[in-house]
Amino acid sequence: MTAIVRTDRLSKSYGAVTGLAGVSFACGAGEVVGVLGLNGAGKSTLLRILAGELLPSGGSVSIGGVEPGDDARAMRSRVGYLPEEPPLYREMRVRDYLGFVGALNGVARRELPDRVAVVAERVHIDGHLDRVVGELSMGYRKRVGIAQAILHEPDVVLLDEPVSSLDPAEIVGMRELVRSLGGRRTVFTSSHHLREVHETCDSILVLHEGELLAHGTQEELGVLAGRERIEVEVRATAAEAAGRLPAGAQAVHSADLGGGVSTLTLDLRGAEREDVAAALVGAGFGIRRLEPVRSDLERVFLDLVRGDGGAAGAGRENGP
Amino acid sequence: MSTVLLIARRELRAAFAGLYGWAILALVLMLDGLFFNAWTLGSQRPSSEVLSLFFYTNFGVTMAAAVFVTMRSFAAEREQRTLVLLLTSPAGDWQVVLGKYLGALGFVLCTVAAAVYIPVMVWLKGNLEWGQAAAGYLGIALAAAVCTAIGIFCSATAPNQLAAGVAGGFLVTLQVLFWLLSGISEPPLDGVFAAMDLYREHFEPFQDGAVHLKTLVYAPTVSFLFLLLSVRVLQARRWR
Numbered sequence: 001m002t003a004i005v006r007t008d009r010l011s012k013s014y015g016a017v018t019g020l021a022g023v024s025f026a027c028g029a030g031e032v033v034g035v036l037g038l039n040g041a042g043k044s045t046l047l048r049i050l051a052g053e054l055l056p057s058g059g060s061v062s063i064g065g066v067e068p069g070d071d072a073r074a075m076r077s078r079v080g081y082l083p084e085e086p087p088l089y090r091e092m093r094v095r096d097y098l099g100f101v102g103a104l105n106g107v108a109r110r111e112l113p114d115r116v117a118v119v120a121e122r123v124h125i126d127g128h129l130d131r132v133v134g135e136l137s138m139g140y141r142k143r144v145g146i147a148q149a150i151l152h153e154p155d156v157v158l159l160d161e162p163v164s165s166l167d168p169a170e171i172v173g174m175r176e177l178v179r180s181l182g183g184r185r186t187v188f189t190s191s192h193h194l195r196e197v198h199e200t201c202d203s204i205l206v207l208h209e210g211e212l213l214a215h216g217t218q219e220e221l222g223v224l225a226g227r228e229r230i231e232v233e234v235r236a237t238a239a240e241a242a243g244r245l246p247a248g249a250q251a252v253h254s255a256d257l258g259g260g261v262s263t264l265t266l267d268l269r270g271a272e273r274e275d276v277a278a279a280l281v282g283a284g285f286g287i288r289r290l291e292p293v294r295s296d297l298e299r300v301f302l303d304l305v306r307g308d309g310g311a312a313g314a315g316r317e318n319g320p
Numbered sequence: 321m322s323t324v325l326l327i328a329r330r331e332l333r334a335a336f337a338g339l340y341g342w343a344i345l346a347l348v349l350m351l352d353g354l355f356f357n358a359w360t361l362g363s364q365r366p367s368s369e370v371l372s373l374f375f376y377t378n379f380g381v382t383m384a385a386a387v388f389v390t391m392r393s394f395a396a397e398r399e400q401r402t403l404v405l406l407l408t409s410p411a412g413d414w415q416v417v418l419g420k421y422l423g424a425l426g427f428v429l430c431t432v433a434a435a436v437y438i439p440v441m442v443w444l445k446g447n448l449e450w451g452q453a454a455a456g457y458l459g460i461a462l463a464a465a466v467c468t469a470i471g472i473f474c475s476a477t478a479p480n481q482l483a484a485g486v487a488g489g490f491l492v493t494l495q496v497l498f499w500l501l502s503g504i505s506e507p508p509l510d511g512v513f514a515a516m517d518l519y520r521e522h523f524e525p526f527q528d529g530a531v532h533l534k535t536l537v538y539a540p541t542v543s544f545l546f547l548l549l550s551v552r553v554l555q556a557r558r559w560r
């Protein structure tokens with residue numbers, strides 16, 4: 001993987017308070033990366049450092065191989081950033097605002113009108129270009145915020161809580177928009193909404209108290225959290241089958257289907273699928289089906305931040 | 321330079337886009353008019369004295385306008401969370417500070433230009449000395465440059481607009497009270513304080529038509545110093 005964003009032992013302190021502590025990861029071009037964490041985990045701090053708003057206290061960060069110490073302005077020109085509160089001048093019309101931001105980010109004056117029109121269509125604000133920013137709903141303000149972040153065609157787009165303060169319909173629209181930004185550019189999106197991350201992101205960074213707990217796909221994080229979930233359909237009653245499970249396999253749901261057949265959903269913590277199959281077959285129960293169940297991100301996330309998970313960074317190339 | 325002008329233009333437009341800028345402009349015109357009416361209309365003063373009095377009052381009003389305009393500059397952007405737009409753009413910190421400074425200074429000079437009807441009245445009804453008028457306006461512009469730079473620094477430093485206004489008002493007032501300090505100080509401090517005084521040492525000769533080279537050096541130097549401090553404040557914010 002060719003990394004476009006790379007951090008190495010990145011740290012940030014606010015006086016005695018630790019914002020980030022030794023965070024190392026690498027992300028490739030075109031990835032949509034979710035940044036998950038509880039309040040105060042360091043999500044916004046990470047995005048603000050990547051955006052160039054803050055400088056790290058230690059370690060290094062690079063965007064496209066450019067570090068802030070080498071050329072901070074060149075690094076910032078490769079990034080588009082939408083903070084949680086969109087940075088909008090409320091007295092300006094949307095068209096003028098986008099024109100200003102585009103020019104500020106180096107878009108040539110003659111290209112600006114076309115660029116604004118294309119981006120406005122992309123984020124579905126083309127019918128609102130002549131409205132005053134302060135009159136827009138929060139959903140449209142967020143869209144204008146995304147428009148300003150992608151107007152100069154940056155390599156990396158950073159979205160801090162893009163769905164906060166949005167109504168359900170706006171959330172669906174924003175989810176599609178964030179998903180569509182990937183592919184051509186690397187997108188980082190932080191969120192408290194696990195479903196947003198689940199549905200929009202290729203990989204996930206899990207931060208907790210400034211430390212990177214995990215980085216990987218949702219499946220990789222599930223393994224990292226020390227838990228695999230499977231579903232078994234077996235020729236036995238649920239009670240009989242549950243009584244024959246090996247150590248390290250725990251039934252979290254079961255149902256008798258009738259005719260001496262039941263299904264069990266099992267959490268595997270230490271036990272392997274083969275152990276389950278051997279135990280049930282050994283007890284004389286025929287297995288009709290055994291398949292993995294995709295991990296629920298919410299459970300995986302909670303397992304990780306509660307300390308049930310494994311070491312940071314497993315599942316992915318991390319750090320230099 | 322285009323980035324500086326881009327930011328300056330937006331600042332200037334923003335000042336006129338809301339009620340705030342127009343309120344400052346109206347206040348400046350009202351105060352200039354009131355002082356002119358109270359001190360000169362109906363009196364038998366010579367034109368040069370009338371003009372000198374106008375520049376005297378306009379100096380004070382312009383200083384206040386500079387503080388009121390600049391207190392919003394960085395502080396309002398921080399409160400509205402729009403400063404991040406500038407700080408994460410490829411614009412350098414110097415460009416941001418200079419853009420904001422030129423935008424604010426442009427507005428302050430607009431308020432100065434709005435009161436130009438008073439010298440025009442002197443010209444129409446009296447005997448205007450063009451040299452004195454030019455020197456007076458040059459002095460006003462230099463004083464505005466200094467006070468705007470002080471205000472920009474306070475706005476970059478203070479946590480909110482009110483604190484920026486109070487700090488700016490204090491520092492600008494201090495600039496015209498250095499002569500008091502010089503009066504009670506022993507050499508060589510008295511000379512230092514006198515040289516730092518904005519009104520008596522630097523502006524007063526201009527309102528009477530005399531252009532002093534030391535002021536032409538003093539004003540850009542003090543302005544540069546405060547703008548440099550503002551840049552350092554922005555840079556420190558990235559490290560905080």
